[in-house]
Amino acid sequence: MACFYVDDDWNASFYLKSLIADFRSDPYVLHSATEPYTFYTNLVWTYFDKNIDLHTGFSWIGCGSIFLREYAQRHLQYLQVYLKNNRNLVYLSDVFFSIWLNDIPSQFNINIYGLTGRNSGASFSSSSNFLQYQHQSSILAIRILEHNLRYNQSNATSHLGFVRRSNRRFPYYIKSSSLKDDFIFFTNILPIDIENIPFNISKDFERSTRKNLPRGPSVAFFLSHTTLSAVDNDSKTCWRPGRNARRGEFFAIDFLRIQTNLSFSLTVGHTQELQDNLDFNLSLDGLWWITYRSLNGIKRKSQDLTSGEHQHVIVFNATEFNAGFHSFRYVAFNESKISSSGEFQ
Known part of the structure; x- marks a missing residue:
């Protein structure tokens, strides 16, 4: 049913349970993991065009990823057809993989760890032509997808085409697994409005290349207050979206499986x-x-930090929840008011 992929120089064991649980809850998208700067970069490297059903984004899959086996099998077919004149780029097929799925990957924003004590010689990425091939692959991936989607839009012929419909169950989230890999903190507040980034293939074909790496205060703020800060067990750090919460926005926790009487x-x-x-x-x-809507099983206490900041600690004990609310997998805290009274943190 599923494939697990990881490069031989990365240790995915720190977040593997979360990755598997995430895949099982939404198996029709690519699930991957990367560190905060690359996560932000991948948000920048997205493509939307409603006129041709284009809705895709880039993700490195080498730090640990899970996807349906049929996606891997279909990708091998694509490589035979669309890279027959560029066989030198087959070794970078992972660059094409996420783009050709034509769906935004579900990515974990986490700390990644290399394997220690490994010595298998020079890596492929250290070869002399790697950056050139990577740049060429990034451009070719979106050009091929965009061309085929546009061609299919105006022709009824039957040929090997790319998926047009998104099959994801959930919207786009930022998510980070806990240090013990026993829960996932996530939110629907993205630092970039990815669906409204203008795209024109004639001038944006280099979007997912190293020529388009994010810089400036927006990415700096994200790195300082990322969702990782919500799960690092450090009271001096916190996740912040950088603005007041809006109606429909939330932060949430996935406990990986249905649990009863959880505290x-x-x-x-x-x-x-x-x-x-x-x-x-x-x-x-x-x-x-x-x-x-009850306060049964919910207690609050306040604490002051040495920095002078004030925090609230809210304790939830599901054994004391009202009948019918003892078992759950997800909890979410939603802003339902039209006008918010502040910023989540």
Whole structure:
């Protein structure tokens, strides 16, 4: 059913349980993992064009990824057809893989770790032509996909074409697994509005190349307040989206499987007013949610940091929740008001 892919110089064991759970909840997209700067870069390297059903993005799969076996089999067919005149680029087929899926990958924003004590000689990426081939592959991948989607839009002929419909179950999230790999923190607040980045193949064909690496205050802020800061067990750091929460936005936790009578705590730096106005929702599958409106099983205490900042620690004990709310896999804190009273943190 599924394929697991990782380069031989990366250790995916630190987030493997989260990666598997994420795949099982949404098996029709590519699930991968990378570090924060590359995660942000991959958001920049996305392509949308509703006129031809283009909705794809880049992801390195070498740090650990899971995808359907049929996607791998189809990709091998694509390589035979579309790289028959560029056989030297087959060794960089992972550059083509995520783009040709024509769907935004589900990526973990995490710390990645190399394997220690490994010595297998010079890597392929250190070869003299690697950067040239990588640049060429990045351009060719989107050119081939865009050309075929546009051709299919105006022709009814039957030939080996690319997938046009997105089959994902969930919207686009930022997600980070915990240090113990026992839960996932995620949010639907992206640092970039990826669906509204203009795209024109005649001038944007180099978007997913090293010529288009993000710089400036936006990426710097993201790296300083990424979702990783929500799961690092450090009270001096926190996740911040950088603006006030908007209606429909949320932060959430996936406990990887349905659990009963679970206890957990949440430390927040935003105001008590904002927290009190959030809907506390529970779900078994992440698609259907129910709001828990009682305070039974929920306790709050305040703490002051040496920096002078004030935090609230909220303790949730599901054994004391009302009947019918003892079992869940996901919890979410949703902004349901039209006007927010602050920024999540």
